[in-house]
Amino acid sequence: MRCFFHLVSDFDAILDDTGIEVPDLETAKFEAMKAIRELRQELVGASEEWRGWRLDIVCPQGTLLYSFDLNTPPH
Secondary structure (H helix, E strand, C coil): CEEEEEEECCCCEECCCCCEECCCHHHHHHHHHHHHHHHHHHCCCCHHHHCCCEEEEECCCCCEEEEEECCCCCC
């Protein structure tokens, strides 16, 4: 299944127009968490900038499959 990872806030969106092929939603969640950790490492000290943002995992038809609140520390 192909999943797309959109960064979304109430005021803006950064849309993933490529996506990745994954075997299931659990793998998509894992990949999303990995990407979030990498972004946080690159932007150390910018946690305030995450306020109000989320990472949405969507299918090719645009249906929301899962959403991560970027205000919440990673697990």
